[in-house]
Amino acid sequence: MTRFQITGRVAAAALLLAAWPAQGQDFSAERLSHGVRSISTDAFAGRYPGEIGEGLTLGWLQARYEMLGLEPGGPDGEWLQPVDLTRYTPVRPAAAAWRADGDIHPLAEGVLLRAASNDGRAQVSGAPVVFAGYGIHAPERNWDDYGDIDVEGAVVVFMSGEPDGELFNGEYRTAHASDSAKAAEAYRRGAVGVLTLVDAEAGEPAWGRRAQFNDRRRTLSPGNDDLEFTGAVLAATFGQWAEAAGRSLEDLTADLGGGAFRAMALEGVTLDVDAEETVETERSWNLLARIPGPSGLRRPSSSRPTGTMWACAGTARATTSTTAPGTTPRAPWDWWRWRAN
Secondary structure (H helix, E strand, O other), X not given: OOHHHHHHHHHHHHHHHHHOOOOOOOOOHHHHHHHHHHHOOHHHHHHOOOOHHHHHHHHHHHHHHHHOOOEEOOHXXXXXXXXXXXXXXXXXXXXXXXXXXXXXXXXXXXXXXXXXXXXXXXXXXXXXXXXXXXXXXXXXXXXXXXXOOOOOOOEEEEEOOXXXXXXXXXXXXXXXXXXXXXXXXXXXXXXXXXXXXXOOOOOOHHHHHHHHHOOOOEEEOOOOOOOOEEEEEEHHHHHHHHHHOOOOHHHHOOOOOOOOOOOEEEEXXXXXXXXXXXXXXXXXXXXXXXXXXXXXXXXXXXXXXEEEEEOOOOOOOOOOOOOOOOOOOOOOOOOEEEEEO
């Protein structure tokens, strides 16, 4: 048990008693509001994994579990299950260039790149570029943006989100909409990197938000996709690649939502990427509990596991956020959920 976790448990217990109403087991909007307000305060230091905020959050949640009468559900009868995470921090700005017709075009802007390999070093030269629409392979919905194309060794570019309409749950996003799910699918097919196509101008918020966080430390699960790099590309920059391949951005994106689209290579266009990041392994923790089975069940010893996924926000930096430096961003970061299996 690390020092920050022990300290976190003591502090969290005090906060818990002060923040939650006496009818702790009554499900109500007021109770949920009290919880969100408590763990979204600056006292929890952003709840960032591996830092003091994680210990505070785990202590708070464990105390709540104990109040509800739950039992430890982790390994060896403990509350906590260890999870090793990998942290990436850029050593220098990534360098990139695209090639077509024998010409080299350095990319000083219009792309955002991060190394994602386990050693923190991404070196890609002459990788073909493939546009994969939304980058979704969903056989249960009879949807496949890839078709028969081979993307081994290629850089896959895809749109963010997913098609409109009831096939993908309308206004409710499915797991297929996430960039991480698309990256995993591209890696499974042999791609070396992925870029999300951002339909915005360089000065617009949609791009600015991505650029704001591009040089920050980020945390991934070890072996996450194992791509060489991930990133984003502006529509204008990608449009230049399309034109060099004898296509246009409008032509490529004309029929993405109908289900007939299939991925296509930008013939004659290749990409070079050189990115380097430091890699550190950090231990984090899942909090697991058991719901004991009622004595009246046919199998009295039966129980149901439950777990807590706690979101983190970190603390703000004055150079990249309107939040005061050293304080904690608020909603929509401040949420958590329980999930019973």
